[in-house]
Amino acid sequence: MSLAVLRRHVLRSFAALASAVPLFRPGNSLPGSAAPLMGAPPASTTPTSEPGNAARHALRHSLKTSVAEGIVAEVFTACAGATVLTAWALALKLGPLLVGVMTALPFFAQFVQFPAAWLTSSFGHRRVALTAVCLSRQVMLPLCVLPWLPLELEGQQRLLVVVAGVSAVLGVIGNNAWVAWMGELVPESIRGRFFGRRTALCTLGSTLTSLLAGVLMDKLRPPEGVGLGLPLLAALACVAGVMTTVLMARQHDPAPNKEKAKLDFHAALLPLRDERARRVLVYQVAWNAAVGVSAPFFSFHMLKNLKMSFLTMALYLAAVAGMRMLAAPVWGRLIDRLGAQPVLLTCSLGIGVIPALWLFPTATFLWPLLADVVLAGVLWGGHGLAAFALPLSVAPRRGRPFYLAAFSTAGGLAYAVASALGGGLASLLPTEFTLGGHVWVNLHVLFLLSAVARVAAAFLAMRIIEPDAKPVCSLGALLSLVGSRLKARADQLPAAAPALAEPRSANAKS
Numbered sequence: 001m002s003l004a005v006l007r008r009h010v011l012r013s014f015a016a017l018a019s020a021v022p023l024f025r026p027g028n029s030l031p032g033s034a035a036p037l038m039g040a041p042p043a044s045t046t047p048t049s050e051p052g053n054a055a056r057h058a059l060r061h062s063l064k065t066s067v068a069e070g071i072v073a074e075v076f077t078a079c080a081g082a083t084v085l086t087a088w089a090l091a092l093k094l095g096p097l098l099v100g101v102m103t104a105l106p107f108f109a110q111f112v113q114f115p116a117a118w119l120t121s122s123f124g125h126r127r128v129a130l131t132a133v134c135l136s137r138q139v140m141l142p143l144c145v146l147p148w149l150p151l152e153l154e155g156q157q158r159l160l161v162v163v164a165g166v167s168a169v170l171g172v173i174g175n176n177a178w179v180a181w182m183g184e185l186v187p188e189s190i191r192g193r194f195f196g197r198r199t200a201l202c203t204l205g206s207t208l209t210s211l212l213a214g215v216l217m218d219k220l221r222p223p224e225g226v227g228l229g230l231p232l233l234a235a236l237a238c239v240a241g242v243m244t245t246v247l248m249a250r251q252h253d254p255a256p257n258k259e260k261a262k263l264d265f266h267a268a269l270l271p272l273r274d275e276r277a278r279r280v281l282v283y284q285v286a287w288n289a290a291v292g293v294s295a296p297f298f299s300f301h302m303l304k305n306l307k308m309s310f311l312t313m314a315l316y317l318a319a320v321a322g323m324r325m326l327a328a329p330v331w332g333r334l335i336d337r338l339g340a341q342p343v344l345l346t347c348s349l350g351i352g353v354i355p356a357l358w359l360f361p362t363a364t365f366l367w368p369l370l371a372d373v374v375l376a377g378v379l380w381g382g383h384g385l386a387a388f389a390l391p392l393s394v395a396p397r398r399g400r401p402f403y404l405a406a407f408s409t410a411g412g413l414a415y416a417v418a419s420a421l422g423g424g425l426a427s428l429l430p431t432e433f434t435l436g437g438h439v440w441v442n443l444h445v446l447f448l449l450s451a452v453a454r455v456a457a458a459f460l461a462m463r464i465i466e467p468d469a470k471p472v473c474s475l476g477a478l479l480s481l482v483g484s485r486l487k488a489r490a491d492q493l494p495a496a497a498p499a500l501a502e503p504r505s506a507n508a509k510s
């Protein structure tokens with residue numbers, strides 16, 4: 001009985017995470033980690049009649065292949081994701097300005113959301129997804145031979161930024177097409193269960209491959225220069241990219257003859273004329289700018305200033321993901337009961353203090369990061385679910401794709417601009433300075449600035465109007481509800497699954 005309860009709890013957690021938007025990566029360049037339900041059609045176009053044996057066989061085969069593709073896609077992420085790109089930036093001696101620009105490129109790429117939607121509707125989601133995703137993962141090829149190219153250091157730096165930029169643009173296009181394809185392919189009746197299981201297996205694959213990539217980089221990373229580890233990871237990323245393309249090609253298209261949509265600029269302006277949508281847009285811009293000032297530099301800070309190994313970083317990220325998994329079901333029930341806006345406000349205010357925690361860790365004193373693991377995992381989990389649910393509540397069915405594209409574009413561009421400005425500010429400050437008898441680094445200024453900006457942006461969530469949301473007059477009322485839910489779950493736990501009591505008490509981003 002206890003094992004069954006644990007299994008249901010874990011699957012519910014993964015199912016909740018499957019519908020959450022990755023926080024620092026809106027319009028992520030990796031389709032496997034996109035929010036699948038956000039990309040689904042406003043009204044399900046999946047036939048409601050019982051399909052024949054051939055159609056059911058094709059559907060089962062496509063869904064199994066999609067799970068395998070998602071797991072292999074995590075290998076690509078582990079070998080070519082943000083952490084590895086940060087390692088490339090350090091190896092090629094990129095300063096804070098270029099690091100900020102490079103890590104902001106996926107968010108600058110949100111500008112192509114509307115053209116990407118037109119490409120998807122004009123040429124078909126399956127065709128666009130296969131082409132764009134394949135190319136976005138093969139642009140890593142120049143990095144496989146970068147140390148042996150006849151380029152000076154400046155030329156290598158430029159090549160790295162170009163590769164990151166092209167991959168980001170193609171990734172946004174591929175992501176847009178992939179979520180539309182999955183919205184057509186996966187029947188609405190099983191969508192939550194399917195993506196819950198898929199996300200569970202992908203998360204397991206991501207954790208294992210990230211740890212292996214961390215060990216590889218630690219073993220093969222030289223004191224200076226690129227070495228062999230990073231080119232080897234780039235080569236593995238390209239191989240994984242080919243494998244994911246082959247697996248995606250084995251999935252069928254349930255609506256190959258769907259009517260093509262026209263690029264309607266009038267419809268694209270609908271969100272700007274809607275008062276409720278404008279308030280969400282204002283919050284998105286302010287919040288993403290506040291986050292973007294510091295977010296790209298946490299990995300950089302961990303590697304350069306805190307002297308953390310890649311394996312330690314992988315363990316840290318796995319711990320944050322675990323906390324998000326455990327907290328997601330509680331936040332999901334609160335959103336169902338109260339609405340997304342109160343949860344968004346509470347989590348935004350709590351997240352505001354997280355960058356300030358990064359003022360305390362040093363290379364020999366990393367224990368404050370334990371508090372970051374708990375707070376970031378719990379609060380970002382709730383924020384992600386609320387940020388996913390709120391736009392769908394505010395956006396009407398008519399024009400919903402344009403509303404969602406507007407929210408993603410506004411947030412992504414604000415994040416990108418703030419990241420670039422943050423990198424520029426860090427490059428103008430001294431690398432280290434003494435204040436109040438303590439030694440600080442330039443990134444500490446960005447963390448403090450981001451904390452203040454996040455708290456200020458959080459209050460804009462109070463202005464958001466969500467239909468049918470129950471009013472919560474104070475944060476204390478919401479926290480009281482959270483506490484009562486947790487207490488009720490703790491009271492029910494011994495009767496339902498006594499064997500789980502000890503592990504739950506033993507197991508006690510950014």
